[in-house]
Structure formats: C-alpha cells, structure tokens
Amino acid sequence: MEAEANSGSPEDSWAFIQRPGEGCRTVPLAGHVGFDSLPDQLVNQSISQGFCFNILCVGETGLGKSTLMDTLFNTKFEGEPATHTQPGVQLQSNTYDLQESNVGLKLTIVSTVGFGDQINKEDSYRPIVEFIDAQFEAYLQEELKIRRLLHNYHDSRIHACLYFIAPTGHSLKSLDLVTMKKLDSKVNVIPIIAKSDAISKSELTKFKIKITSELVSNGVQIYQFPTDDEAVAEVNGTMNAHLPFAVIGSTEELKIGNKMVKVRQYPWGTVQVENEAHCDFVKLREMLIRVNMEDLREQTHSRHYELYRRCKLEEMGFKDTDPDSKPFSLQETYEAKRNEFLGELQKKEEEMRQMFVQRVKEKEAELKEAEKELHEKFDRLKKLHQDEKKKLEDKKKSLDDEVNAFKQRKTAAELLQSQGSQAGGSQTLKRDKEKKN
Amino acid sequence: MKKRQKKNGGSPMDPLRQSPSRSSSRASSPRTLPCEMLGYVGIEAVLDQLKIKAMKMGFEFNIMVVGQSGLGKSTMVNTLFKSKMWKSTMPGLGVPTPQTLQLQSVTHVIEESGVKLKLTVTDTPGFGDQINNDKCWDPILGYINEQYEHYLQEEILITRQRHIPDTRVHCCVYFVPPTGHWLRPLDIEFLQRLCRTVNVVPVIARADSLTIEEREAFRHRIQENLKTHGIEVYPQKCFDEDINDKILNSKIRERIPFAVVGADREHIVNGRCVLGRKTKWGIIEVENMAHCEFPLLRDLLIRSHLQDLKDITHNVHYENYRIFRLNESHVLPRGPGWVNLAPAPVSVPAPAGPQANPVPPKVGGWAKDNSDEEC
Numbered sequence: 001m002e003a004e005a006n007s008g009s010p011e012d013s014w015a016f017i018q019r020p021g022e023g024c025r026t027v028p029l030a031g032h033v034g035f036d037s038l039p040d041q042l043v044n045q046s047i048s049q050g051f052c053f054n055i056l057c058v059g060e061t062g063l064g065k066s067t068l069m070d071t072l073f074n075t076k077f078e079g080e081p082a083t084h085t086q087p088g089v090q091l092q093s094n095t096y097d098l099q100e101s102n103v104g105l106k107l108t109i110v111s112t113v114g115f116g117d118q119i120n121k122e123d124s125y126r127p128i129v130e131f132i133d134a135q136f137e138a139y140l141q142e143e144l145k146i147r148r149l150l151h152n153y154h155d156s157r158i159h160a161c162l163y164f165i166a167p168t169g170h171s172l173k174s175l176d177l178v179t180m181k182k183l184d185s186k187v188n189v190i191p192i193i194a195k196s197d198a199i200s201k202s203e204l205t206k207f208k209i210k211i212t213s214e215l216v217s218n219g220v221q222i223y224q225f226p227t228d229d230e231a232v233a234e235v236n237g238t239m240n241a242h243l244p245f246a247v248i249g250s251t252e253e254l255k256i257g258n259k260m261v262k263v264r265q266y267p268w269g270t271v272q273v274e275n276e277a278h279c280d281f282v283k284l285r286e287m288l289i290r291v292n293m294e295d296l297r298e299q300t301h302s303r304h305y306e307l308y309r310r311c312k313l314e315e316m317g318f319k320d321t322d323p324d325s326k327p328f329s330l331q332e333t334y335e336a337k338r339n340e341f342l343g344e345l346q347k348k349e350e351e352m353r354q355m356f357v358q359r360v361k362e363k364e365a366e367l368k369e370a371e372k373e374l375h376e377k378f379d380r381l382k383k384l385h386q387d388e389k390k391k392l393e394d395k396k397k398s399l400d401d402e403v404n405a406f407k408q409r410k411t412a413a414e415l416l417q418s419q420g421s422q423a424g425g426s427q428t429l430k431r432d433k434e435k436k437n
Numbered sequence: 438m439k440k441r442q443k444k445n446g447g448s449p450m451d452p453l454r455q456s457p458s459r460s461s462s463r464a465s466s467p468r469t470l471p472c473e474m475l476g477y478v479g480i481e482a483v484l485d486q487l488k489i490k491a492m493k494m495g496f497e498f499n500i501m502v503v504g505q506s507g508l509g510k511s512t513m514v515n516t517l518f519k520s521k522m523w524k525s526t527m528p529g530l531g532v533p534t535p536q537t538l539q540l541q542s543v544t545h546v547i548e549e550s551g552v553k554l555k556l557t558v559t560d561t562p563g564f565g566d567q568i569n570n571d572k573c574w575d576p577i578l579g580y581i582n583e584q585y586e587h588y589l590q591e592e593i594l595i596t597r598q599r600h601i602p603d604t605r606v607h608c609c610v611y612f613v614p615p616t617g618h619w620l621r622p623l624d625i626e627f628l629q630r631l632c633r634t635v636n637v638v639p640v641i642a643r644a645d646s647l648t649i650e651e652r653e654a655f656r657h658r659i660q661e662n663l664k665t666h667g668i669e670v671y672p673q674k675c676f677d678e679d680i681n682d683k684i685l686n687s688k689i690r691e692r693i694p695f696a697v698v699g700a701d702r703e704h705i706v707n708g709r710c711v712l713g714r715k716t717k718w719g720i721i722e723v724e725n726m727a728h729c730e731f732p733l734l735r736d737l738l739i740r741s742h743l744q745d746l747k748d749i750t751h752n753v754h755y756e757n758y759r760i761f762r763l764n765e766s767h768v769l770p771r772g773p774g775w776v777n778l779a780p781a782p783v784s785v786p787a788p789a790g791p792q793a794n795p796v797p798p799k800v801g802g803w804a805k806d807n808s809d810e811e812c
Contacts, residue, residue, distance in 0.1 A: 027520040027545040034740040036550035038496050039488045041744035046487055048678065051480075074476040097471040103481045106469060146763045151752050231489050290479040294486035302599050313595050 052106040052155050053293060054135075056187065058128060058179065059164025060116035061086075063194040068162075068249035069109050071262060071273060072285055073098065076251065077109065086114025089127045108156065116175060125179040132158050132186050136308040143309075157305060159296045160223070160288065161187040164194040165244065169203045171210050180220045186304055188223035188296055190288070191215070196246035196279055197264060197271045204246055211244055225287055226295050239287050245280035248273050495546075495553040497603045498743060499584075501635075502558065503577060503627070504612025505565040508642035513610075513699035514558050516712060516723060517735055518547060521701075522558055538563040538576045559606065565623055574627045581606050581635050585758040605755060607746045608671070608738060609635045612642040613694060617655050620662040628668045634754060636671040636746050638737070639663075644696035644729050645714060645721050652696045659694055670694075672742065676749060689737060695730040698723055 057065040061082050070076055077096060093110040110131070115124055135157045142153050163180055165172065183189050191211065193199070199207060215222060222243065225236035250273050254263045262273040273281050288296075316337075502510040514522050522545060544557045559580070564573055584605045591601045609631060613624055620628075624639075631637050639659070644652060663670065670693060672686040700714045700723045714721045723731045738746070 025545060027518075027522065027547055029519050029547055029549060031519040033517070033519050033547070033549060034735065035496075035498075035547075035554050035743065036552045037740050038552055038554065038743060039491050041741070042491050043484050043487055045744050045748060047484070051483060072478070073472075074474045074478050075472050077472065078470070095469045097469045098474055098478075098480065099471075100474065100478060100480045103484065105480050105483075146760055148756070229489060229493060285479065290482040291486070293480075293483045294490055298490070306597070310595050 047102055047104075049151070050104045050106060051293075052108070053297070054108040054110065054156060054158050054160075056091075056110045056112075056128070056132070056158045056161040057164065058112050058115060058161060058183075059194060060166060061114065063164040063166060064249045065111055065162075065164055065194075067251060068164075068194070068247060070251050071249040071281070072288070073107065082113045084114075084117045086117055088118065089113070089115050089124050091127060091131045106154070110158065121175050124175065125182045128179070129182055129186065132183070133308070136186075136305055137312070139305065140309055140312060157300055158187050159293075159300045161189045163189055163191040165191055165211065167193055167195050167198045167207075167246075169199050169207050171207075172214050177214065177218055177220070180215070180222070181218060184221045185307065188299055188304070189220075190223050191244040192284060193244055193246040195248065197248050199246070208242075208244060208246070223296070223299070225292055232291055235291060236287075239283060242280060242283060245284045245287075247281045247284050248279045249281070492551060492553075494600070495555060496743075497555045497557075498747070499557040499559070499604060499606050499608075500738070501561070501577075501581075501606045501609045502612065503561045503564055503609060504642060505614060506562055508612040508614060509699045510560060510610075510612055510642075512701055513612075513640075513642070513697065514560075515701045516699045516731065517738065518556065520545070520547065522556075538573055540576060540580050557604065570623055573623075574630055577627075578630060578634060581609075581631075582758065585755055586762075588755065589759055589762060603747075605750055606635050607743075607750045609637045610738075611637055611639045613639055613659065615641055615643050615646050615655070615696075617647055617651050619658055625662065625666055625668070628663070628670070629666055632668050632670060634758075636673075636749055636754070637668075638671050638734070639694040640734060641694050641696040643698065645698045645716075647696065656692075656694060656696070671746065671749075673749070676753070689733075692730065692733060695734045695737075697731045697734050698729040699731070 055069070057069065059065050061084055066077065066081070075098075077094065090113045091110050092113050093108060095106060095108045098105045098107055112128060115128075118124065139153070139155065139157055142148055142150060161183055163176070163183075165176060180189055180191065193204075193207065193211075196204065225232075225240055227233040227237050227240070248264060248271060250262050250264045250271075252263060252265070253260045254265065254270065255261075256263070256270075256272070261275075264271045264273070272278050276282050500514075502514060504510050511522070522543060538561060540559055540561055542557055542559045544555065546553060546555050548554070561577060564577070567573070588601060588603065588605055591597060611624070611628065611631075613620065628637060628639065641647070641652070641655065641659075647655060662668075669675070672689055674686075674690070677683040677686055698714060698721055700712050700721070702712070702715070703710050704713050704715055704720050705711075706713065706720055706722060711720075711725075712723045714723075722728050726732055
C-alpha cells in the first residue's frame, strides 16, 4: 500500500504553510472557490464555544487590586476589602460571565489575600505557586484521561498575572523580586505600578528604569508583548518600552466637558484615569484585552503548560525514548503504573477484608458472652422460682396438717360432748356449748 | 460555554461505544455570576486577534474521494478547488488496471484573499474495480486510522510540537454510481463501516445521465437505504447544537446525496464563460443549480461547513479512536514488537447488522481497525 502523504513530516514544526518547497506546490486558482470564509467559520465556532480568561492579581493588601479590576472591565465585581490580619496568604477566586455584543467571556479573577501582611514573608509566594500548579495539574489530568472532554473543559489556567508594585518610588522590594522570580516560568507576569498617582512624573521615569534594570539583573522574565506579527508588532513594540505600566484605578465618575469620566478627586486637582497623560491605564487595557488576550492564552497553553506537563510527566517516569533509543511506549508505562495501582488496590482490599474478619470475630465473641449471661440469668431465676415453690408447698403442707389436727380435735370434742349430755345435765352441755360457741 | 449536544438515546448499535457527550451543562465549571458591563471594554477585539492568528497559521484540510473508477472523482476535485489538482485519469489502452487498491495523496497550498489553505486530497483508484471486492474498504480504513495514529503519537510525546500537523481525513466524499435504483451492497457495506470513523458525504456521481425526476426518486431511495441500515452521514443529526443548526442541517440532509456533475472545461454560454460539459444536446453548466447540485456540495464542503468538519473529526472521531486505543493497550499481549507502539491493533468485529462477520487481523501490519464507533 502506498500512501504518499506529504504533509505531516515531523520536521515541520512552525509555520508549515510558509515553506511550500517540501513537496507541496502552490497551485493557482482559476476562480473563486470560497474558502476565504474560513476565518469567519473559525470565529463563529469560537463564539459559540465562548471564551475564557483568567487573571491573577498579586500584590499587597490595599494596593487597589479589586478597584483596578472594576475599572478595567467597567463593572462592579462583588467583594469587600480584605483586612490586614490574615495569618497567611490565601487566594480568592471568582468567576464572572461577561457579554459584549455576541462575545461571551468567562472571566476569572484570582486575588491574593493577605500578601505581604505577615511578619515573616518567606513562604508568601508558596500558595500562589501551588495554586497555579494546581490549575495546570487539573488540565493535565483531564488531558490524560481516556474518556476526556477537552473541548468542554473550563480552562482554569491562569493566563495573565498582574503583579502590583507598591509606589515607593525607589526600587522593588525583595518580596517582589522573590515572588516574581518564582512566577516567571509558570505564568505570564505583567508588573504594574499601582496607585501611581502618588508618584510624580519625574520620579516615575526613574522608578520605571530602576524596576526594569532590577528585573533584568535578577533574571526575571516578564511577559513581552509579541512583535512577530506585522499587524500588531509596532503597537506592541512601543508598549514594551513603557513597561511596567503605571496605573490608577477608580470607579468614581465625574462630568468633565460633556462626558462622564472616571476620576480620583483631590483638593489640588483631579486625576483622570483614562487620560494617557495622567497614567498608563489605557495602555494596560489596550494591551491586556484589546490586542493580546489571545496571545496571552496561547503562551499559557503552549509554553507554560507544556513546560509543566513535560516536567510532570518526566517526574512520573515517562520518557520519550528508552536507553536503546527505541521509541518508548507511553502505553507500557501506563500499564506498569496501572499494575502497580492494581497491586496497591489489592493489598488494600486484603487489609480491609482481614479487618472485617477480625471485627466479625469480635462481634461474635461478644454475642456469645451475652448469650451465656442470659442463660445464666435464666437458670438463676428458675432456681429461685423452684425454691419459692418448695417453700410454699411446705407451708401448705403444714397448714393442711394443722387443719387436719383441728378437725380431729373437733370430732373428738364433739364425741365427748355427746357422751356427757347422755349422762345427765343437758343444760350444762348447752351452757358448755354456748360457752364453746 | 455552549457545546455540542449529544442525544444519548439515539445510538442503535453499540451502547458501549459512544462519543463523548457534549452537553452544555458541565460539572467542572465553577459557579459564575453574570455581570453587567457599564461601558465598552473591548472584549470583542479578541475575535480579530483570533482571525489574525488563524490567517498567519494557515488552514489545513484533508479530503478523501472514494468511488469506482470512471465516476469522475478527479474531475470533481479539480472542479471543487478550481485548479488542476489531478490530471483526470483516463486509462490508456496498454495500462493494466491496478490489482489492489492503492491510495494516493497529493498536497497543494492554495491561497485566496490572504487565506492559505493546505489541501490534501487522497484518491482511491482501484476501489470496487476487482471481481472480488471483499474487504476493499480495509486499506481505506487502515489509512484513516493510520492518520489518527500519527496524531495520537504526536500528542502523547513528552516534548511535543507546538502545532501538530493534522493529516487526519476530515471528510470522505463517496461517489455513488448513477444506477437510478438502489445503493449496491458494496456501497452499503462501505458506508456502514466508514460513517463511524470519518465524516462521509455521499454524492451521486455523473448525475447528467439521470433526468430530474429520476434523480429525485434515486435520492429518496438512497435516503431510505441509509436510514434502514443506520448509516449516519454528515451532517450527523446527533451533533446539531441548537435550533439554527438543526434547521440549516435538516435542509442539507433533505438533499443528501447531492447529484453532481464535474467539469473542468470552460464554454461560452449566453456570452458568459462557464464550467460545463458539452454534449450534442446542450451544455450542462456545473454551477447552475437547475442543472446539478454541485454548488450545494461546494458550499457545504468549503464555504460553510469546513471548520465544522474539522471540529467533528477532532472532537468525536479522533477521541473515539483515542479511547479505543488507550483502552486496548492493556488487552494486547506483550510481543516482541511491543516497545514500538503496536502497529496493528486487532480488529474489533464489524458493526452488528445483517452482514456481521468478524474481520481477522491482517498479517503484515497495515494498521486497520474496525472499531464500533458511534456518532
């Protein structure tokens, strides 16, 4: 059987279309075929599937994370401000359904609660990393299932991590550096300067330069907006130079001119959130939502998730090739694991069975004891009953004897009296009789 | 998120093998709160981002044409894609007919309005041409399963590629000869086996030999045949998502199989240049709905349902194959060839039906697999 399949050679990895020289030739079309509607078909299918986007906000309490989310998505998400007295860092996740024209978005916002509040902050980053890993793990589990529902699966992997930097104006805190270093290989990290209305313009430029140099010198890889596609390369390129964005969040509105604008009001002036001269909020919104949402999702899936998957599978003992360099069978390792697992299950079953048998024995013994006791009691009662009966009988016998004796005496007495009356003096007899009666 | 619904009660054959139920209420999704947005945020810009990404990546489509020789398969492909994919094969006098079924694949890149499509057409010369056509579908099934196998292999690698090349057959166009009577036993056998593994679109080939009334009668009889034998062709009823899809797809289902005529020559009719076949009694215009239903086929395959074909192949047929493969891996005995992922899975008996006969495994490893798959 010959099948000259030219496509699918393992050397193609990337844009296979760009290199038609590998055996596919470009054929000119003699007329309109109609597959230029393909992107629309794809888009329609994506619309019916819906989109999902997960943002993780990491930052100290009070830096304005929830307010920024409200401002970004033009809505009021539920929630109350957290206190500073949390014993450890916890992550709070909320999912919202947003709808804009015909696009439905399932937005999940995860926020760190209590970050940076403890006295000892060594382990602050750990819950965050564990959470991100847990989402990858859930997806990996679903992917490895035999019967899986991947197209139905609600993707909970974090697509973007907004790291809120406190506006000190000096440099990054060591907590920030440590946390960002731990996160950069797991998630797309986008650092932003929060509450940036506390910094003046000149301080801001210096602050940004300091932050960028510190990140570079510590080897922290933050997310760079992609510049390989001509459509967005220019925009992304200029934006990359403005990182980290200095943002302000606010939900209060004020009428300026004839529009309602989101502002923060101070005695000395009003800060407009959507004014590019005042802060970088508009840039953040552009980059995060309007230009690069899809790229963020793709990077999460193809880079971070693949890395996690590779590490996890290697940990579990799967390999692509074994020492003889024959392709290793995933099935074989699966089977080994399955046997192991079955063995464990069997052991457990045995243990349980043994325990069960033991318990049954104990219960039986108990029951036997109880039965014995009952028998004993019964015997005792019976004996008691017999004793009583005997006593009664004795008593009855003695009573009978007495009655008999009495009867004898009575007859004897009557006989005497009848003899006496015959001798003389019935009156005395009567008198005796009366006396007797 | 709205997904495809599967009506679980509708599988007539094997209750054990069902496609993954694509219900819209998912156990794993978290509690969501609907939120009103008070202003424009710009979420719908993600659609444009998707489009840009898709146009950069390009699209892939793999189509297979099956039918006896002389039914106009190559011409049809050329007409569909308006280019010379194949040279129309006309066997010369000295060329022997192929003794066994051979599959031939050819790949081209075509571009239209900036959209690049990598099209692979697989032809099956020799199908149904022998005297004894028993099991002539096996090589075809084998080829289809081999493509699934390749994809599965790539997917389970530890370090896998960013974009796995998709060689799976998305659509199989089956050419029914225009006898005008019924589906032949060969057709029925083939369709039964294939509709579980791949999306099948039957067409009545060379429909210019039938009059309009004969066509309609033939179509109805074929539809009855398909229903009697439980053959679900594309678009499958069980995958209709919502009422719009149902309406759209029922209209298509009424007209299946399309009566098509293929032509790659142009003629002048009424001053216009049209593709057609010229005969002594007139010119049959291929793109004229009054003459033949080629436009319907083209619209179905290319303009409206191409993405859908790919989706069903990926989400249903490929998943079924994967389930089957991963389940049977512990059933196969470990032989010397086990370390390489076993090339020849044992064939599962053919679907229950009047012609049920278990197919023995073929020696010499052409991976074929008659898994009972439901749609």
